[in-house]
Amino acid sequence: MAMTAEDIESMIKEAIPGAAVTIEDLRGDGDHYSALVVSPAFKGKNRVQQHQMVYAALKGKMGGDLHALALQTSAPDEA
Amino acid sequence: MMNDSPAAARIQQEIDDNAVVLFMKGSPMFPQCGFSAAVVGALTNMQVKFKGIDVLTDPSLRDGIKQFSNWPTIPQLYIKGEFIGGCDIVREMYESGELQKLFESKGVEFAA
Numbered sequence: 001m002a003m004t005a006e007d008i009e010s011m012i013k014e015a016i017p018g019a020a021v022t023i024e025d026l027r028g029d030g031d032h033y034s035a036l037v038v039s040p041a042f043k044g045k046n047r048v049q050q051h052q053m054v055y056a057a058l059k060g061k062m063g064g065d066l067h068a069l070a071l072q073t074s075a076p077d078e079a
Numbered sequence: 080m081m082n083d084s085p086a087a088a089r090i091q092q093e094i095d096d097n098a099v100v101l102f103m104k105g106s107p108m109f110p111q112c113g114f115s116a117a118v119v120g121a122l123t124n125m126q127v128k129f130k131g132i133d134v135l136t137d138p139s140l141r142d143g144i145k146q147f148s149n150w151p152t153i154p155q156l157y158i159k160g161e162f163i164g165g166c167d168i169v170r171e172m173y174e175s176g177e178l179q180k181l182f183e184s185k186g187v188e189f190a191a
Contacts, residue, residue: 047168048162052149
């Protein structure tokens with residue numbers, strides 16, 4: 001089951017407070033997305049930890065339903 | 080996060096024994112996934128000596144590496160025992176010059 005951009009965005013926003021999420025459907029096939037996530041919750045965390053937070057927000061979909069999500073994360077003042 | 084499975088022990092051994100380890104799909108010569116190929120490409124461009132481990136040949140390793148690092152996707156790059164990230168992070172660090180700095184600070188040889 002593929003996920004829609006809206007599904008991805010709402011799952012991330014639900015789990016990460018104050019996140020600004022920009023999703024792009026890279027091939028228009030509902031299977032290859034990129035996501036830019038900017039949130040104050042990322043402050044003081046390294047990139048691995050930031051990405052882990054997004055993966056946790058997606059509750060195991062990443063690597064399963066969601067094959068390809070190119071991820072970029074930052075805290076607001078690092079963007 | 081860490082566990083005592085044979086896969087975890089094998090992973091720990093590999094990242095202890097090799098300065099740069101890439102858990103990937105396929106081999107460095109024949110990557111079987113675009114994301115793995117991208118990381119191999121970056122390391123090859125930098126002429127970094129690394130050990131590629133094909134998780135497709137061992138299902139326990141394929142699942143084990145995800146648990147080991149709490150990271151849901153492959154490839155995964157380790158430098159001197161430390162998990163650096165997957166394809167997106169490696170690409171970002173390569174393009175920004177951070178990866179070069181990291182190799183330098185870890186004493187890993189590469190071509191600038």
